[in-house]
Structure formats: structure tokens, C-alpha cells
Amino acid sequence: MKGKTVVISFTGLIVIIWLLTACGAPAATASNPTEFKVTATDFKFEPADLTLKAGQKIKLTMTNKGAIDHTWLLKDASGKELSQTLTVKNGETKSLEFAAPAAPGTYTLVCDIPGHKELGMVGKVIVQ
Numbered sequence: 001m002k003g004k005t006v007v008i009s010f011t012g013l014i015v016i017i018w019l020l021t022a023c024g025a026p027a028a029t030a031s032n033p034t035e036f037k038v039t040a041t042d043f044k045f046e047p048a049d050l051t052l053k054a055g056q057k058i059k060l061t062m063t064n065k066g067a068i069d070h071t072w073l074l075k076d077a078s079g080k081e082l083s084q085t086l087t088v089k090n091g092e093t094k095s096l097e098f099a100a101p102a103a104p105g106t107y108t109l110v111c112d113i114p115g116h117k118e119l120g121m122v123g124k125v126i127v128q
């Protein structure tokens with residue numbers, strides 16, 4: 001009786017793994033993200049403005065040519081964060097993958113390190 005329970009649990013585990021693999025694999029290979037390259041300096045983004053398609057998969061690669069750390073973060077008009085924060089140390093290049101907002105419109109991108117936005121580290125993301 002005890003042995004049978006173990007067998008059922010093991011089978012259940014295999015089914016769960018199979019389901020996760022079957023569901024996860026096609027999504028990961030469905031389409032490659034479109035890469036956008038941005039350079040951060042002290043204190044601006046180049047380019048500051050990006051035009052994306054609604055729902056588009058994005059790979060944002062930022063090179064920090066400044067002397068201090070910078071971030072890249074997408075927000076909506078109410079200040080809600082729409083991407084993870086990409087933090088890049090000076091001299092480094094890092095990437096962030098995310099989906100563009102589903103609703104067309106103009107969004108804000110900022111460096112969220114205190115004071116940087118005020119010094120000019122802002123931009124626009126236009127979603128079409």
C-alpha cells in the first residue's frame with residue numbers, strides 16, 4: 001500500500017514535468033525579441049525615444065558610457081512600472097527582455113536613480 005502511493009506520486013511528477021516542458025518549450029521559441037540598443041551617458045539616453053509595436057517582444061540592450069550607474073525603466077502616465085528595471089554599471093552592457101505595452105500610446109522611460117530624471121535621463125516610448 002505504501003509502495004503503491006510512492007509509484008502514483010512518481011508518475012504524477014513525471015506528468016507534471018511533461019506538461020511544463022510541453023507548454024513551456026513552444027512559447028520560448030515562438031519568436032525572437034526585437035533588439036533595441038540604447039547608450040546611457042551622464043545624464044541622457046541615446047536614443048531617448050523608441051517606437052515599438054503593441055505587444056512586441058523587446059530585448060533592450062543598454063551600454064553605459066557614463067562614469068556612474070544608470071537604469072532604464074518603462075512607466076505609464078500614472079507612474080506604474082511596465083518593465084523590470086535594467087541596471088547597468090558604468091562601462092558595462094546589459095539586456096532586458098520584456099513585452100511592449102498592449103495599448104498604443106506614449107509612455108515614459110526614465111533612469112530611476114534619484115536625481116537622474118531631473119538631470120535629463122528621460123525619454124519617450126511610443127507604442128503603435
Ligand SMILES: [Cu+2]
Nearest residue numbers: 070071111116
Ligand atoms: Cu542615470
